[in-house]
Amino acid sequence: MYRKYIHHHILIPRIITLLTLFVVMGVGSAWAQTHTEEYDYDGDGVKEAYNVVYLNLGSGDNSKDGASVANAVKDWATAYGKLPKYTGKTDADRDAAWDKNIIVVCDKSGQLSITDANTGKRPATITGAWPWVDSKGNSPVPSTIQGKVNLSSSPRIGADTKFKYLNFGQGMLSMYLHDCTFDVGCFMNGISDNLTAENGALRVEGDVSKAPEFQVFLYANSQNFDPSKTTGGLPTQTKPVTLTIRSGKFGRILTNRLTGVDADAVKKRYVMGRPSSPFLCVVNVDIDPNTSTGVWNTRNDVYDIAYLCAGMTQGMVYSDVQFNIKRGTIGTLVAAMQGNSHTATATVGISNSSFFGRTEVNINPDRNEDVTIYRYFATCFGRYTDNANTKGTSNAAFYGKSTLNMYGGTIESGVFATAGGITGLKSPDGAYHTTDKFIPYLDEGADYVNYPFMGIKYQPYDETGTISMPTFTTTLHGTPETIDLTKTVTEMNIYGGTVNGGVFGGGYGFSPEMPAERAIAGAGSFWGETKVNIYGGTITGGVFGGGMGASNYFNASTTEAQRTGFSTVASVYGDTHVNIYGGDISDDGIFGGGKGLTSQSAGTQTVWDGAKQKENVSCIATEFADVAKVYGTTNVTINPTDPEWT
Numbered sequence: 001m002y003r004k005y006i007h008h009h010i011l012i013p014r015i016i017t018l019l020t021l022f023v024v025m026g027v028g029s030a031w032a033q034t035h036t037e038e039y040d041y042d043g044d045g046v047k048e049a050y051n052v053v054y055l056n057l058g059s060g061d062n063s064k065d066g067a068s069v070a071n072a073v074k075d076w077a078t079a080y081g082k083l084p085k086y087t088g089k090t091d092a093d094r095d096a097a098w099d100k101n102i103i104v105v106c107d108k109s110g111q112l113s114i115t116d117a118n119t120g121k122r123p124a125t126i127t128g129a130w131p132w133v134d135s136k137g138n139s140p141v142p143s144t145i146q147g148k149v150n151l152s153s154s155p156r157i158g159a160d161t162k163f164k165y166l167n168f169g170q171g172m173l174s175m176y177l178h179d180c181t182f183d184v185g186c187f188m189n190g191i192s193d194n195l196t197a198e199n200g201a202l203r204v205e206g207d208v209s210k211a212p213e214f215q216v217f218l219y220a221n222s223q224n225f226d227p228s229k230t231t232g233g234l235p236t237q238t239k240p241v242t243l244t245i246r247s248g249k250f251g252r253i254l255t256n257r258l259t260g261v262d263a264d265a266v267k268k269r270y271v272m273g274r275p276s277s278p279f280l281c282v283v284n285v286d287i288d289p290n291t292s293t294g295v296w297n298t299r300n301d302v303y304d305i306a307y308l309c310a311g312m313t314q315g316m317v318y319s320d321v322q323f324n325i326k327r328g329t330i331g332t333l334v335a336a337m338q339g340n341s342h343t344a345t346a347t348v349g350i351s352n353s354s355f356f357g358r359t360e361v362n363i364n365p366d367r368n369e370d371v372t373i374y375r376y377f378a379t380c381f382g383r384y385t386d387n388a389n390t391k392g393t394s395n396a397a398f399y400g401k402s403t404l405n406m407y408g409g410t411i412e413s414g415v416f417a418t419a420g421g422i423t424g425l426k427s428p429d430g431a432y433h434t435t436d437k438f439i440p441y442l443d444e445g446a447d448y449v450n451y452p453f454m455g456i457k458y459q460p461y462d463e464t465g466t467i468s469m470p471t472f473t474t475t476l477h478g479t480p481e482t483i484d485l486t487k488t489v490t491e492m493n494i495y496g497g498t499v500n501g502g503v504f505g506g507g508y509g510f511s512p513e514m515p516a517e518r519a520i521a522g523a524g525s526f527w528g529e530t531k532v533n534i535y536g537g538t539i540t541g542g543v544f545g546g547g548m549g550a551s552n553y554f555n556a557s558t559t560e561a562q563r564t565g566f567s568t569v570a571s572v573y574g575d576t577h578v579n580i581y582g583g584d585i586s587d588d589g590i591f592g593g594g595k596g597l598t599s600q601s602a603g604t605q606t607v608w609d610g611a612k613q614k615e616n617v618s619c620i621a622t623e624f625a626d627v628a629k630v631y632g633t634t635n636v637t638i639n640p641t642d643p644e645w646t
Helices: 014-024 076-081 091-100 263-268 552-556 560-565
Strands: 036-039 048-055 101-105 124-127 148-151 161-164 167-174 180-182 214-217 241-245 250-254 279-286 305-309 316-334 354-363 371-381 397-406 415-419 439-442 456-459 471-474 481-484 489-494 529-534 576-580 603-608 613-619 634-638
Touching (some): 048 076, 091 161, 241 250, 279 305, 354 371, 371 489, 397 415, 415 489
Parallel strands (some): 048 101, 101 124, 124 161, 148 167, 161 180, 167 214, 214 250, 241 279, 250 305, 279 316, 305 316, 354 397, 371 415, 489 529, 529 576, 576 634
Antiparallel strands (some): 036 048, 603 613
16 A cells, blocks of 8 residues: 655744743753654555654664654663653553654664663664665665664663664564563564574474574573562562564573572572562464565574473563464464473472463464474473483473463464473372472471572472362453462363374373483373364364373383383373264274383384484383273263264
8 A cells, every 4th residue: 555654844933942941940851852754554544643763773862853864862861862752551451652762773783782771761663674664664674774773782671662674683582571572574684593492492203493582581580589578479460471483583581580509599599470470471473474484584584483392491480471372483382381491400409390370372364374382381391401411300390270272373283282391280189299309399387498499498299288289360351360289281172273293181201302311200191181172173183081191201211110111101190081062083083091102122212312313212111001001080071063974
């Protein structure tokens, strides 16, 4: 559409300007510094006013007015100071403010530095091209982008921020509880593909070259966890923090990141939120292929987001997370917690990366081809990268409720509750409980200073009930909801799209990112209740209420004790529910239980050890009788809504 625009400078007679300056002196003149320009972007014939500041971080001059490229200011604080003060209270107020407040980056070498002190809490759009259409109504192309910001100093933003038509350098960005949108025209040009495994570059068929070294965290900070304080390990949230992705290429997106391994960090870090005040966040992925591929990104990787995860690097989090996927390609989506990059030991007290709360993933594209996810895990993913540490185990654990609503798109490698991680605390009947030795119990009545991590006590499942899991209260959807963390549930609702590899209510008994010497006994097991509901779509690998067995850990074991621990992988300790209302399901079939293993003869096999394939590994004969076993009641209901369904 042709869009008219008019470059407009406010002209005020000199005498009026002088009188105005005299009036406002002493009471603040921020509004008088604002430079406005008027454009008609929606084609309705009405020009809207924009507050525009030009910023040149390399050669700008703060003594100038910032009203043009030639008069650009030099630093972020000065640029934000020339925008109107913000007094809004609602998301609508914020949207109006960042749509009107424009900071134009005019050079290609500056650092992004928009902390609380710099921004004055003013919402704004940061762009490398202005205006957004030319006289013929054409949008900017990369050759016209004059602004690039680098993130090598790992900055955080200090106000709700929208990025648009901007080139990014590699690094890490923390939203720090502020809403952030990567709008159209964002691209990561020249970013290397060498994001390390330690930073979440999970392998895809052994290839780590598809992970750009560009990372975003909705929150990244270290907080003391003091149970005597109502806010706990997180600043008070009045609403969920929201990240929206409409363009760009990302190596890793985590909802939060807390790290540290030294003695001081052991007592202060690894805790996010609390049961009465969980971390609330929403991630929207709606990447327009017209601005995220082709001329906008010259990199050759196939993913818009290589790794998307609700968990942190290590530690524990109380959280309620919602992912809304409308358009985009994702390498690995972990709906809750990624595994620990350090081992868990009683002396250090690091937990097995535990997630408490709720996670919901909605895959709702307009067309099936709009969404592709290579690997999907509904709760957690076993991971270990600290190969220099030779003691202890490492894992990922989930407690609470996980829901998948899939209306379209494609998941290439199956749907699982977890891979190599563990899910749930105990079976619904109480007969079975997790084998995790490092469950992070909240003990508010104790002397928290003497505990690692300020109030968190790590110990195996407490059969006496002296220390119990707290309930979890969330307001993510506007009204208070309570979740019993002792009753873990996964629910997978498939309404459309394609799942290659099958749908499993339980877990997968192996993770290629977790070597056998680090994996916990019973890897991929689930203590709780699984629900799989198929309303439509195409499932090429069958439907299972239970998990999927694997012999990798068993074959890689060097002792009988290890083999015993890995002879029960992918088990479900609780009831399973499979409800079929429609859909196209392959000949692999419909099962209330899990997908086990056939007997193994003594000899040699090829196994994956978490780093590479190993051939001719000695294997002992075994029946695998307890792999992917369901210790509960399996319930299968086939009640198609289409009378022609077979």
